[in-house]
Amino acid sequence: MTNRPPAHGDFTETTVSSRLAYEGGLLKVKRDEVRLPDGHVAWREYVVHAGAVMMIAFVDERTILLERQYRYPKQRHFIELPAGKLEPGEEPLATAKRELVEECGYEAAEWWKIATLDPGVGYSTEVIHLFGARKLRHVGAQPDVGENLETFEATIDEALEWVREGLITDTKTTYGLLWWDKWGT
Numbered sequence: 001m002t003n004r005p006p007a008h009g010d011f012t013e014t015t016v017s018s019r020l021a022y023e024g025g026l027l028k029v030k031r032d033e034v035r036l037p038d039g040h041v042a043w044r045e046y047v048v049h050a051g052a053v054m055m056i057a058f059v060d061e062r063t064i065l066l067e068r069q070y071r072y073p074k075q076r077h078f079i080e081l082p083a084g085k086l087e088p089g090e091e092p093l094a095t096a097k098r099e100l101v102e103e104c105g106y107e108a109a110e111w112w113k114i115a116t117l118d119p120g121v122g123y124s125t126e127v128i129h130l131f132g133a134r135k136l137r138h139v140g141a142q143p144d145v146g147e148n149l150e151t152f153e154a155t156i157d158e159a160l161e162w163v164r165e166g167l168i169t170d171t172k173t174t175y176g177l178l179w180w181d182k183w184g185t
Helices: 094-105 154-166 171-183
Strands: 012-024 028-035 043-046 052-057 063-073 076-080 083-085 108-117 128-138 150-157
Touching: 052 063, 052 094, 052 108, 052 171, 063 094, 063 154, 076 171, 083 094, 094 108, 094 128, 094 150, 108 171, 128 171, 150 154, 154 171
Parallel strands: 052 128
Antiparallel strands: 012 028, 028 043, 052 083, 063 076, 063 150, 108 128
């Protein structure tokens, strides 16, 4: 591992009080009162998220599976790597295997952990576990009720070009593709 930058201070904030501000089916929002390192008190609001997985599923050495899916908050379709939310008590790799079948209709004989992503450190507890999958076998998709998407194949180079052109703008997908382009093997 390379040398890490020096840390010249501890900026840890300690919880004074915590309350649930909102609880929905997918997310919870908390509002905490915290004591800052200088002794002052401030509020921190953040989303409590169960976590998620994302997969780079290889059809062959340079061809991957992508999805096109409508995302209601942004009111448009997005091109994304396959991904899904962790269920309570479910290990990330088990989630990845389940989601690849549910969304794309494939099982993979080979799995490995690629990286971990913290997509919204200023407002969310979400962690996304990025996995690679190879030696795919089509078994038929089993989407969740209300989950509408289409899966298609593209080369890594095509997907990277779509990032450059602004066709792919999803942050987690962009991260996964760029990570693989830089360090993947």
